[in-house]
Amino acid sequence: MEGDSVSLNSPLTEMKDDDVIQWTFGDENTLIAEINVTADRITVYDDVLDGRFRDRLKLDDQTGSLTITNTTTEHEGDYRLKINSEIKSFYLTVFGLESVMEGDSVSLNSPITEMKDDDVIQWFGYKGTLIAEINVTADRFTVYDDVLDGRFRDRLKLDNQTGSLTITNITTDHDGFYYLKIKSEIRKRFFLFVIDEVKSVSVKEGDSVTLNFNLTEMKDYDVFQWRFGDENTLIAKINKWPDRITVYDDVLDGRFRDRLKLDNQTGSLTITNTTTGHAGDYKLLMITGRRRLSSKSFRVSVYDSVHCCGPTEAVIRLVLSALVGVATVIIVVYEIRSRRAEGDQAHIHTSGSIDI
Template sequence: MLEIMNYRSTVRSRDSGSLSLARCLTDEVESDESVMEGDSVSLNSDNEMEDDDVIQWRFKNTVIAEINKQADRITVYDDVLDGRFRDRLKLDDQTGSLTITNTTTEHAGVYELQINSEISERFRLIVFVELVSVTKGDSVSLNSDLTEMKDDDVIQWRFGDENTVIAEINKQADRITVYDDVLDGRFRDRLKLDKQTGSLTITNTTTEHAGDYELVMYSGRFSSKVFRVSVYDSVHCCGPTEAVIRLVLSALVGVATVIIVVYEIRSRRAERDQAHIHT
C-alpha cells in the first residue's frame, strides 16, 4: 500500500530520487519560451556572429546543431537523442538562432547556446500539451497519459512561474505526498493523485488555481509536460469555442425571428389585398 501524506510543514525532507529530480530542474536559465505541442518555436540569439565563430546548440549535454563560420558550414545532428529532432531543426546562418518545428513534449527542457566553447545563453522551453477550461467550483483532471507507473518511477506536479511542487509520487519509497501548505494553502484539501497513473485532480476550483501545471516524470530519463488551466466564473460558463457556437446560434435565432415576422406581415397584407379585390 502506498503511504499517503498531506505535508503541512515548511521544512521538507526528501529522498535521493526527489532531490536529483529537483536539482535537474533548477539549472540557471536566462529566458523561458513556451509553445503549444505541434507548433514551431524559435530560440533567438542576441549575439552578432563573427567570421571565425563556432556556434553550437546543446540539449541534454548533446550537440544538436552547429555553425562553423570559418569553414562556412552548417550541421544539424538529426540522429542524436533517438532522432527526436529529425527534420525539425532550422538554423539562421546570420544570427545563429534555432527554430524547432512540430514540437512534442520530448523537446521540452533547457537549451544551451555556446559560442567558441563558452556558454552564451540558456533557454528553458515549455511545451504545452493541453489547454484546459473549468467552471469555478467544479473539478478538473490533468491526465499523465500513463497506463500504470513503474516501481521505480518518481513524478512531481508543479504549479506557477516558480515551479512550486504541489504533489509527488515516489513509487520506490511507496509514498504519495500532497504539499497542502504551499502557496498560502490555496490547494489545501483540493488535490487528489491517482496512485496508478499519477494523474492529478483539483477539486472545488477557484480563480487562484488558474495557471500552468507541469508534470515532471523520472522513469529512467527525465520528461515533462505542461497544462494551462483557465478557471471561469459561473457567468463565463464556457470556453472560447463554446462562446462562438452560442453567438452563432443566437444570430441564427435572430435571423429566423426576422424571417417569421416578415412572412407574417406579407401574409396579412396579401389577405387585406384579397379582401379589397372581392369588395
C-alpha cells in the same frame, strides 16, 4: 528540486522513553537536530554552518523524521540519523528546475560571481557528456557542440565572467539533466524540461477539472510531479516505488487546500471546486526508467457564468448566439408573413360575401 521540501524518514513509528535521536550533516558530522525523549527535549541547531539551515528544519516528535524546507544546493550532501547506537545514512541531491518553451533560450547559472585564476569549469549534459569547459589558467573556452549527434551545434554560449551556460533555440532533444563541476567538484545540478505543446483546458468556476495525458498505468519506480505557475511550485507528487502520494495543498496561500486529487494508476490530477486562483500553467514532470525525463504542460482558464468562458468556448457560444438570433428573425418574419396572408384571405372572403 531547489525550493521544495524533503523529508528524511526515520524507521521508527513511535519513539520509546529512553530514545536519543541525532541528525548530523556533512563530512564533519555537524549536529543539526536532536531529540532526547527522557529529557523531553527537541532541538534544532539551525544556525550552524553559516546558517544554511536557519528556519528550514522540522522534527517529527513521534518518529524523529527530519524535514528540510525551501531547499537550496547548499543542503546537498550526507545526512546521518543516529538512534541510540544505530545509524542510518542518506544522501540528498538538490536540482535546480528550469522550464522553457521550444525555440526559446535558457541560462543555467553558475553559483559564482567571478572566476578565479585557477578555476576549471565544466558543464555536462545527457549521460554525463562534457558539452562545455572553461580553463582559466590556460585561458581556454571550449564548447563541444558536435557531441550527441550535434544537438548542441551553434546553440551553446559561455559567460566568461561567471561560467554560466546558455542554450539557444531549444528543442525537446535538450530535455534532461545537466550538472556543473568546478575544480572537479559538482557544484550545481539542473533539471531542464522543454515544453513543445501547451494543452488549453477551460472550466466553469466551482466545477472540477482533470488534467490527464492518455497514460493507462504508471510503472514501478516512476516519479510524477505536478507543478503550478511561473515559479514551478510543487503541488502534488506520486512516487510509485514506495507507493506514496503527496499533495502540497497548503502552498500558495492555501488556494489548493482540499481540492487536489491524484490518480495513483495514471498520475492524472483533478482540481475540485475551482476558482479563478486556479487559472494558470500546470506542468507535469515525469521521471521514468533511468532518469528518463518527459513533461506535459496545461493551461487552465477558469470562467464564471457572467463572464462566460475561455476563447474556444467563447467563439462557440458567439456562433450559437448568432444562429439562435438568425433563427429567431426567420421565425418572426415567417409569423408576420403568415398573419399577413391570413389577413389577405380574410379580406377576400369578406369582400366576396352576400348579405341575406
